Amino acid sequence: MAECSGRPTTWKAWLAGKWYMDQAPGDYWRAVFTSPFNIITGIIICVGLVLTVVRFTQGLEATTNLTNDYPWGLWIGFDVLCGVALAAGGFVIGSAVHLFGMHRYHSLVRPAILTGFLGYFFVVVGLCFDLGRPWRLPYPMGAGYVVTGSNSFGVTSVMFLVGWHVAVYLTVQFLEFCPAVFEWLDRKTLRKWAIRITIGATVFGVILSTLHQSALGALFLLAEGKVHPLWYSPFIPVFFFISAVVGGLSMVIFESMLSHRVFHSQVAHHDPAEADRLVIGLGKAASVLLFTYFCLKWIGVADGQHWDLLNTPYGYWFLVEMFGFVLLPCLLYALGVRRQSASLVRFTSVLTVLGIVLNRLNVSIITFQWNLEDRYFPRWTEFAITVFVVTLGLWTFRFMVNRMPVLYDHPDYPPEH
Amino acid sequence: MVIVNVSRRGFLKKAGAVGLGGSLVGLAPDKAIASEVIAASDDSMGVLVDIPNCIGCRECEAACNEANGFEVPTEEELKDKSVFAEHRRPGPHNHTTVNQFPGGGDGVEARPIYVKANCFHCNKPACVSACIVGAFRKLESGPVVYDAWKCMGCRYCMVACPFGIPTYEYDNPLTPQVRKCTLCSNEGNPNKGGVPACVKTCPKECLTYGKRNDLLARAHEKIRSEPDAYATHVYGEHEVGGTSWLYLAPKGASFEELGFLKLGTAPPPLRTERIQHGIFKYFIPPLAWYGLLGAVMWVARPNADAAMGKAES
Numbered sequence: 001m002a003e004c005s006g007r008p009t010t011w012k013a014w015l016a017g018k019w020y021m022d023q024a025p026g027d028y029w030r031a032v033f034t035s036p037f038n039i040i041t042g043i044i045i046c047v048g049l050v051l052t053v054v055r056f057t058q059g060l061e062a063t064t065n066l067t068n069d070y071p072w073g074l075w076i077g078f079d080v081l082c083g084v085a086l087a088a089g090g091f092v093i094g095s096a097v098h099l100f101g102m103h104r105y106h107s108l109v110r111p112a113i114l115t116g117f118l119g120y121f122f123v124v125v126g127l128c129f130d131l132g133r134p135w136r137l138p139y140p141m142g143a144g145y146v147v148t149g150s151n152s153f154g155v156t157s158v159m160f161l162v163g164w165h166v167a168v169y170l171t172v173q174f175l176e177f178c179p180a181v182f183e184w185l186d187r188k189t190l191r192k193w194a195i196r197i198t199i200g201a202t203v204f205g206v207i208l209s210t211l212h213q214s215a216l217g218a219l220f221l222l223a224e225g226k227v228h229p230l231w232y233s234p235f236i237p238v239f240f241f242i243s244a245v246v247g248g249l250s251m252v253i254f255e256s257m258l259s260h261r262v263f264h265s266q267v268a269h270h271d272p273a274e275a276d277r278l279v280i281g282l283g284k285a286a287s288v289l290l291f292t293y294f295c296l297k298w299i300g301v302a303d304g305q306h307w308d309l310l311n312t313p314y315g316y317w318f319l320v321e322m323f324g325f326v327l328l329p330c331l332l333y334a335l336g337v338r339r340q341s342a343s344l345v346r347f348t349s350v351l352t353v354l355g356i357v358l359n360r361l362n363v364s365i366i367t368f369q370w371n372l373e374d375r376y377f378p379r380w381t382e383f384a385i386t387v388f389v390v391t392l393g394l395w396t397f398r399f400m401v402n403r404m405p406v407l408y409d410h411p412d413y414p415p416e417h
Numbered sequence: 418m419v420i421v422n423v424s425r426r427g428f429l430k431k432a433g434a435v436g437l438g439g440s441l442v443g444l445a446p447d448k449a450i451a452s453e454v455i456a457a458s459d460d461s462m463g464v465l466v467d468i469p470n471c472i473g474c475r476e477c478e479a480a481c482n483e484a485n486g487f488e489v490p491t492e493e494e495l496k497d498k499s500v501f502a503e504h505r506r507p508g509p510h511n512h513t514t515v516n517q518f519p520g521g522g523d524g525v526e527a528r529p530i531y532v533k534a535n536c537f538h539c540n541k542p543a544c545v546s547a548c549i550v551g552a553f554r555k556l557e558s559g560p561v562v563y564d565a566w567k568c569m570g571c572r573y574c575m576v577a578c579p580f581g582i583p584t585y586e587y588d589n590p591l592t593p594q595v596r597k598c599t600l601c602s603n604e605g606n607p608n609k610g611g612v613p614a615c616v617k618t619c620p621k622e623c624l625t626y627g628k629r630n631d632l633l634a635r636a637h638e639k640i641r642s643e644p645d646a647y648a649t650h651v652y653g654e655h656e657v658g659g660t661s662w663l664y665l666a667p668k669g670a671s672f673e674e675l676g677f678l679k680l681g682t683a684p685p686p687l688r689t690e691r692i693q694h695g696i697f698k699y700f701i702p703p704l705a706w707y708g709l710l711g712a713v714m715w716v717a718r719p720n721a722d723a724a725m726g727k728a729e730s
């Protein structure tokens with residue numbers, strides 16, 4: 001990355017350095033428009049934009065299969081629940097490095113925080129498609145009082161807690177990422193201040209994450225009759241929290257694998273053996289946590305005395321999740337650590353991520369309203385919008401990683417240790 | 418929906434577990450919040466539904482639609498019994514439905530049983546507790562009402578309601594609302610605050626409007642004086658902490674056969690509100706935790722300069 005040191009003086013110079021990354025604009029745009037990845041994702045984005053118009057002119061009925069019995073579908077089940085769980089990497093790595101002093105993982109902090117920030121940001125974007133009146137999103141933050149003149153703080157609602165936390169945490173993650181942005185823009189003084197804030201922000205971020213990851217599970221405590229008893233448990237906040245930590249760790253592993261393929265020029269200086277050691281270290285933590293999670297889930301079944309339900313179709317499905325997507329990845333991670341095989345750990349991270357997605361979908365969609373005969377299945381437009389939102393996230397991630405010091409240390413700002 | 422029968426002991430056990438879970442979402446204080454679970458005031462109004470008296474004429478549906486400005490079925494449509502072929506639930510454009518269930522008794526004497534469905538107007542409503550902007554309110558006089566101007570359309574109220582009552586105007590792109598029976602207390606309703614339209618119109622004295630306490634006394638009096646006519650349970654007396662709508666079933670029929678859910682007596686919001694109270698009323702647990710983590714960090718960092726360097730990476 002040819003970063004010009006010193007701040008560019010004209011906006012043209014700024015554009016050339018910061019946006020075109022010192023390529024000729026013609027070459028830059030030619031490359032943008034001819035890459036197969038861009039063409040495919042470009043089509044997805046065009047379709048998504050059209051569907052966005054349809055969603056906000058024709059309503060939810062025209063774009064989703066939601067009903068009065070299934071008020072939440074793919075956009076909540078996947079975009080929000082899975083999005084938040086898988087974006088937990090930022091807080092997991094952040095707390096490991098800054099709180100528990102595991103400094104050897106520091107090269108993972110920035111990519112993890114960027115994923116966390118963008119993950120949450122696009123969770124909110126996805127949520128806006130699902131909300132009936134998304135422009136009222138600021139109501140629970142106090143805007144409701146200003147607009148309606150009456151109290152609009154639903155303090156009895158777990159959703160209120162989730163909403164506030166996601167808003168504050170989004171800001172915190174933005175602050176945590178600011179140093180990278182200021183390094184990119186060569187703002188030395190701002191960066192110095194941003195770093196001061198980073199330390200406090202990390203601690204605050206850990207608290208916020210712990211609270212809302214579990215609160216997302218607590219949302220379903222009110223739906224006792226609707227979530228299948230094998231998935232419903234008073235412990236569901238604990239389940240959501242632990243599985244989110246595992247999901248965050250696995251996403252960090254998975255992502256570092258992708259980054260090494262996609263952005264290899266930026267990680268050229270990384271020692272592959274050290275990268276493998278980090279991945280194996282994360283795999284070890286994930287394995288231990290998955291085992292804890294596996295045991296706790298059974299305590300949940302025992303607590304509700306639902307053993308008889310295991311011998312039903314939903315019970316078999318529960319066993320598939322528990323053994324295929326919790327115990328199996330747990331053992332594979334352990335095996336990968338034992339054999340010091342980073343590739344096995346990387347493979348397992350994919351399986352684990354799928355397992356977390358399966359769990360969130362099971363709670364919110366697949367087993368939801370399990371005793372009704374009518375089942376909800378998302379309409380193609382719901383899938384298309386979800387893919388659209390994820391693609392927007394990928395584009396933003398790529399744009400930032402290509403320009404800002406995320407995967408490498410900025411030459412002008414060496415880490416001081 | 419699931420049949421949950423939460424015994425008192427089972428509930429306490431679960432409440433304890435939630436306390437444990439709550440320590441993640443912010444330690445739940447042990448302080449009982451029972452005071453907030455108590456039914457609305459003594460003057461709270463409700464409706465007693467005498468199911469054995471219902472003849473399935475659906476006049477209440479027509480009256481409700483009219484009072485709320487929905488499309489009103491014609492006399493012919495009301496006579497058409499084929500609507501009973503499938504189970505209908507209240508929707509965004511009809512707040513109440515009458516469904517038919519096979520009756521007890523033998524041979525020619527067997528006659529179908531009709532059950533009116535609508536919002537129960539719970540004493541401790543899950544929909545009120547769930548709403549992120551407080552768009553749902555339980556009035557002291559009984560009704561559970563909705564302020565459309567606050568609602569942002571997250572539909573958590575629909576997820577939370579144990580009876581699956583609230584419905585949504587999915588077909589409305591810009592100003593969708595949650596819709597449900599208002600006990601005729603909504604603005605613009607000609608019966609606002611008085612006897613509900615459905616009660617007024619019922620030709621068979623199947624519906625009685627009155628103070629909930631009086632209705633309960635009346636229900637038990639009926640059970641006592643006509644033991645051959647009524648089942649002994651009053652649905653809504655204790656379910657989910659009590660509801661404003663109360664139901665009497667015919668002898669020999671169980672409420673479950675009539676489409677009622679078997680629910681515990683504990684109000685569902687009890688659990689989640691413990692957690693919320695822990696956080697918003699006594700901000701201590703999160704603050705204590707913040708302090709603790711801060712301390713850990715302080716100890717973990719070798720010296721200020723090095724920590725600065727690491728923080729940036």
Ligand code: SF4
Pocket residue numbers: 536537538539542543544545561577578579580581582583597
């Ligand atoms: S029945 Fe449902 S919608 Fe009606 S008051 Fe109770 S919780 Fe709310």
Ligand code: SF4
Pocket residue numbers: 547548549550551552553567568569570571572573574575595
């Ligand atoms: S949909 Fe509206 S009324 Fe229902 S919980 Fe959300 S904001 Fe409240």
Ligand code: SF4
Pocket residue numbers: 480481482484485512513535597598599600601613614615616
């Ligand atoms: S009380 Fe009013 S709104 Fe509710 S079902 Fe009866 S007529 Fe309809």
